[in-house]
Amino acid sequence: MLTSADQAFAARLTQAVPGIRVETPEPRYLQEPRGRHHGHAGLLVRPHSTAQVAAIVRACHDARVGVVPYGGGTGLVGGQIIETGPAPVILSLERMNAVRAITGHVLEIEAGASLQNAHDAAEGAGRLFPLTIASQGSAQIGGVLATNAGGVNVLRYGNARELCLGIEAVLADGTVISGLRHLRKDNTGYDLKDLLIGSEGTLGIITAATLRLFPRPAALGTAMMVVPNPAAALALLELAEARMPGCVSAFELISGQGLAFLDAVGPQVHQPFAQHPEWSVLIEIGLPQGLDPQDALAGLFEAAGDLVSDGVIASSDAQRAQMWTLRESLPEANKRIGSISSHDISLPLPKLAEFIDIARTQLSAMADIRINCFGHVGDGNLHFNAFPADGRDRASYENLRADIAQVVYDLVDGFGGSISAEHGIGRLKLRDLEHYGDPGKLAAMRAIKAALDPRGILNPGAVLAQN
Amino acid sequence: MLTSADQAFAARLTQAVPGIRVETPEPRYLQEPRGRHHGHAGLLVRPHSTAQVAAIVRACHDARVGVVPYGGGTGLVGGQIIETGPAPVILSLERMNAVRAITGHVLEIEAGASLQNAHDAAEGAGRLFPLTIASQGSAQIGGVLATNAGGVNVLRYGNARELCLGIEAVLADGTVISGLRHLRKDNTGYDLKDLLIGSEGTLGIITAATLRLFPRPAALGTAMMVVPNPAAALALLELAEARMPGCVSAFELISGQGLAFLDAVGPQVHQPFAQHPEWSVLIEIGLPQGLDPQDALAGLFEAAGDLVSDGVIASSDAQRAQMWTLRESLPEANKRIGSISSHDISLPLPKLAEFIDIARTQLSAMADIRINCFGHVGDGNLHFNAFPADGRDRASYENLRADIAQVVYDLVDGFGGSISAEHGIGRLKLRDLEHYGDPGKLAAMRAIKAALDPRGILNPGAVLAQN
Numbered sequence: 065m066l067t068s069a070d071q072a073f074a075a076r077l078t079q080a081v082p083g084i085r086v087e088t089p090e091p092r093y094l095q096e097p098r099g100r101h102h103g104h105a106g107l108l109v110r111p112h113s114t115a116q117v118a119a120i121v122r123a124c125h126d127a128r129v130g131v132v133p134y135g136g137g138t139g140l141v142g143g144q145i146i147e148t149g150p151a152p153v154i155l156s157l158e159r160m161n162a163v164r165a166i167t168g169h170v171l172e173i174e175a176g177a178s179l180q181n182a183h184d185a186a187e188g189a190g191r192l193f194p195l196t197i198a199s200q201g202s203a204q205i206g207g208v209l210a211t212n213a214g215g216v217n218v219l220r221y222g223n224a225r226e227l228c229l230g231i232e233a234v235l236a237d238g239t240v241i242s243g244l245r246h247l248r249k250d251n252t253g254y255d256l257k258d259l260l261i262g263s264e265g266t267l268g269i270i271t272a273a274t275l276r277l278f279p280r281p282a283a284l285g286t287a288m289m290v291v292p293n294p295a296a297a298l299a300l301l302e303l304a305e306a307r308m309p310g311c312v313s314a315f316e317l318i319s320g321q322g323l324a325f326l327d328a329v330g331p332q333v334h335q336p337f338a339q340h341p342e343w344s345v346l347i348e349i350g351l352p353q354g355l356d357p358q359d360a361l362a363g364l365f366e367a368a369g370d371l372v373s374d375g376v377i378a379s380s381d382a383q384r385a386q387m388w389t390l391r392e393s394l395p396e397a398n399k400r401i402g403s404i405s406s407h408d409i410s411l412p413l414p415k416l417a418e419f420i421d422i423a424r425t426q427l428s429a430m431a432d433i434r435i436n437c438f439g440h441v442g443d444g445n446l447h448f449n450a451f452p453a454d455g456r457d458r459a460s461y462e463n464l465r466a467d468i469a470q471v472v473y474d475l476v477d478g479f480g481g482s483i484s485a486e487h488g489i490g491r492l493k494l495r496d497l498e499h500y501g502d503p504g505k506l507a508a509m510r511a512i513k514a515a516l517d518p519r520g521i522l523n524p525g526a527v528l529a530q531n
Numbered sequence: 532m533l534t535s536a537d538q539a540f541a542a543r544l545t546q547a548v549p550g551i552r553v554e555t556p557e558p559r560y561l562q563e564p565r566g567r568h569h570g571h572a573g574l575l576v577r578p579h580s581t582a583q584v585a586a587i588v589r590a591c592h593d594a595r596v597g598v599v600p601y602g603g604g605t606g607l608v609g610g611q612i613i614e615t616g617p618a619p620v621i622l623s624l625e626r627m628n629a630v631r632a633i634t635g636h637v638l639e640i641e642a643g644a645s646l647q648n649a650h651d652a653a654e655g656a657g658r659l660f661p662l663t664i665a666s667q668g669s670a671q672i673g674g675v676l677a678t679n680a681g682g683v684n685v686l687r688y689g690n691a692r693e694l695c696l697g698i699e700a701v702l703a704d705g706t707v708i709s710g711l712r713h714l715r716k717d718n719t720g721y722d723l724k725d726l727l728i729g730s731e732g733t734l735g736i737i738t739a740a741t742l743r744l745f746p747r748p749a750a751l752g753t754a755m756m757v758v759p760n761p762a763a764a765l766a767l768l769e770l771a772e773a774r775m776p777g778c779v780s781a782f783e784l785i786s787g788q789g790l791a792f793l794d795a796v797g798p799q800v801h802q803p804f805a806q807h808p809e810w811s812v813l814i815e816i817g818l819p820q821g822l823d824p825q826d827a828l829a830g831l832f833e834a835a836g837d838l839v840s841d842g843v844i845a846s847s848d849a850q851r852a853q854m855w856t857l858r859e860s861l862p863e864a865n866k867r868i869g870s871i872s873s874h875d876i877s878l879p880l881p882k883l884a885e886f887i888d889i890a891r892t893q894l895s896a897m898a899d900i901r902i903n904c905f906g907h908v909g910d911g912n913l914h915f916n917a918f919p920a921d922g923r924d925r926a927s928y929e930n931l932r933a934d935i936a937q938v939v940y941d942l943v944d945g946f947g948g949s950i951s952a953e954h955g956i957g958r959l960k961l962r963d964l965e966h967y968g969d970p971g972k973l974a975a976m977r978a979i980k981a982a983l984d985p986r987g988i989l990n991p992g993a994v995l996a997q998n
Binding site: 167168169170211212214218219220222223225226235239240241242243245246247248249250251252253254255256258259261262263267278279280281282302305306307308309310311350351352353354355359360363410411412413414440443444445480481482483484485486487488489493497500501502504505506507508509511512514515516527528 | 634635636637678679681685686687689690692693702706707708709710712713714715716717718719720721722723725726728729730734745746747748749769772773774775776777778817818819820821822826827830877878879880881907910911912947948949950951952953954955956960964967968969971972973974975976978979981982983994995
């Protein structure tokens with residue numbers, strides 16, 4: 065049983081952690097982007113060093129006080145918010161944002177640096193850190209790793225886990241794991257790095273990481289192509305990968321509904337096609353020297369035959385940026401419309417088109433709703449979101465919300481898919497994980513949680529229910 | 532405390548596991564490739580199904596009998612051999628070798644299939660499974676994953692962990708984890724897959740896996756180039772990756788000593804250079820359509836200037852195969868010469884050349900020895916092996932063996948490298964891990980082992996010392 069982080073504990077913390085200031089959290093630490101959860105918290109600490117983090121966690125451990133590790137606050141599953149129960153300490157990494165070292169292959173950076181900071185540091189060294197998500201200006205490296213973030217470049221470069229070579233982290237009893245390896249190969253014992261990555265702050269607090277840097281492609285090519293349906297999109301991807309293996313870095317599905325939302329509520333963006341195609345894809349390639357990306361995309365368009373009915377190839381960086389702005393504005397348009405229920409799911413690629421068909425049919429039969437289905441289709445990852453009919457309020461669908469999610473997740477589960485492709489479990493999907501998760505895996509997760517955090521102080525109630 | 536797998540236990544097993552035959556292990560199950568360890572074992576079981584594996588493990592758990600999961604037996608660190616203590620059950624996966632399913636992106640295959648089986652299945656589907664190691668005809672998928680095998684294509688495609696999407700595994704109490712996902716993105720809870728991969732059979736027994744398949748490159752190019760020193764090799768790699776980002780699939784360093792060993796003891800192979808260069812590299816690239824790999828390699832050779840003094844570009848599949856035969860024969864030549872001490876290490880790339888210089892100097896000052904330094908230099912992974920002087924016996928160096936390893940590992944550790952890049956810890960490097968490993972990581976490893984295998988029955992004494 066945990067106890068609240070009250071003023072008496074604030075005094076203990078101040079004493080136990082040299083140089084720390086214990087604050088009352090501003091409202092921003094208690095909110096999350098979708099406005100569904102509102103946190104309560106007694107105390108905020110913003111340590112400057114790993115030693116301070118360790119001392120804070122040790123004090124919380126001793127006093128059985130919960131700790132919420134806090135990054136950029138951009139998570140979409142409530143992993144950063146505790147609504148009820150004993151008030152926790154919010155431990156924000158924001159002051160630990162230094163680039164500790166950079167070489168041609170590795171960026172060693174603290175958890176509180178933003179993802180954009182990592183991009184900038186890599187670019188400054190003439191390199192690429194490929195992980196790209198819409199919230200990268202605010203999202204912090206610690207949160208990106210804690211949630212194993214994905215985004216638009218997983219297809220070629222992998223997710224956060226695959227892009228991380230090592231971590232420094234503080235465990236529940238204050239033990240520091242020093243694992244900032246600059247190594248591609250290291251088989252010395254259990255893979256704690258990958259266990260902590262994606263554990264959403266429930267097994268340890270990541271304080272710094274070594275990230276893989278890549279050579280920048282000699283040239284990028286970007287295009288939007290109109291496809292008749294999702295199956296054709298996947299066939300086009302197959303064709304692109306056969307012609308340019310390993311060179312397709314992004315392959316994003318966009319639905320006409322999403323384009324209509326942009327028209328209706330903004331953000332204002334340039335739309336490349338006069339009429340909104342029901343389905344289109346944004347494709348990006350990075351090629352070796354000696355090939356012209358525009359030619360390569362034109363060649364793909366030619367070879368695609370009936371798979372593609374129209375297309376625009378970016379002929380300048382500005383056009384390329386326009387296409388990406390359109391893609392990255394879709395979540396904001398969704399937010400302005402206001403979803404009934406959002407689903408970050410993944411499917412085996414051979415099942416993906418069938419899933420979209422069936423799920424749309426089933427949801428349409430339930431209610432008069434609009435569906436915006438888009439996302440990282442090259443990874444099998446869809447954002448399959450249900451919205452009110454035009455002119456109706458989402459409140460009027462409140463009683464359907466759980467049913468919609470269940471229909472989607474049941475279908476996903478039946479197709480061997482995942483109910484959380486890239487956003488994680490947090491608190492929003494806790495019960496869904498219990499319901500759809502493999503019982504053997506859940507039992508092992510609980511055993512590991514109990515072993516590494518026997519008092520349950522780390523992000524209590526996220527991923528796994530509290531005892 | 533464990534008990535021996537004796538005849539009474541054999542009877543219990545026969546009763547507890549429908550359809551199982553309990554055998555006496557042939558000598559091959561008690562040997563390992565370097566001949567340094569000799570096992571003892573009471574019983575051998577070769578189950579046909581995951582259910583049988585679960586029942587066997589449950590029976591061992593109940594009776595506190597150790598289990599050694601057995602794959603191809605090709606491991607180089609004694610992970611497959613128990614020399615002393617209570618006799619274990621050897622659980623060979625060899626009869627579980629089916630391809631369960633294959634799509635364009637995923638191969639679902641049982642643990643007892645050989646790595647070559649996986650290559651063949653992928654090729655049959657027009658795809659590539661890139662993990663390539665010299666022992667792939669014998670090495671089995673379960674062992675490849677349990678040891679997180681690396682090999683020559685990690686540079687482009689990643690190691691076993693990165694190539695595996697999901698596993699089915701049996702935990703110490705017989706619980707089955709069903710995680711054969713066909714998904715690139717799946718953030719539903721802790722990453723048990725990556726925890727079990729590389730745990731060398733000490734946390735669970737992998738019974739099947741889903742492996743990533745890739746499109747085959749439109750064309751492969753292979754060359755050997757002579758470089759003045761390891762630093763030039765790394766600069767050449769940098770140049771190659773800048774010109775062809777993501778297209779360099781292998782970059783292997785070969786020393787003149789290795790070529791001389793091949794001459795002296797075989798295997799007989801074609802050597803492309805009349806004189807043995809002190810340092811050369813084998814480079815392989817896979818390019819998108821529209822580029823000729825031979826032209827690309829010739830262009831690299833031109834651009835390399837002083838980094839390369841001579842080179843041969845394969846102009847046929849036969850020549851390509853010859854180059855790879857040379858590379859893959861190096862371990863066999865080493866075995867025939869007989870090393871004093873072998874070291875599978877990795878270094879941060881910027882430190883690698885300096886390490887080679889210093890390590891050679893220090894070892895040469897200790898004794899009259901020959902060093903064969905070769906390996907996957909693109910990954911920072913060297914096989915840095917010490918051999919007797921010409922005409923001398925390795926027995927006469929026995930008293931130096933531990934000292935040589937210590938000099939190498941101390942240097943590696945000082946440079947932030949790994950004492951086991953791709954072979955794992957097994958029993959051979961148990962004490963080294965305790966000495967060089969991060970204490971926080973080791974404590975967490977012990978906690979996880981105790982949580983998932985409280986009786987310590989799974990591969991007892993590998994990776995972590997027994998209590």
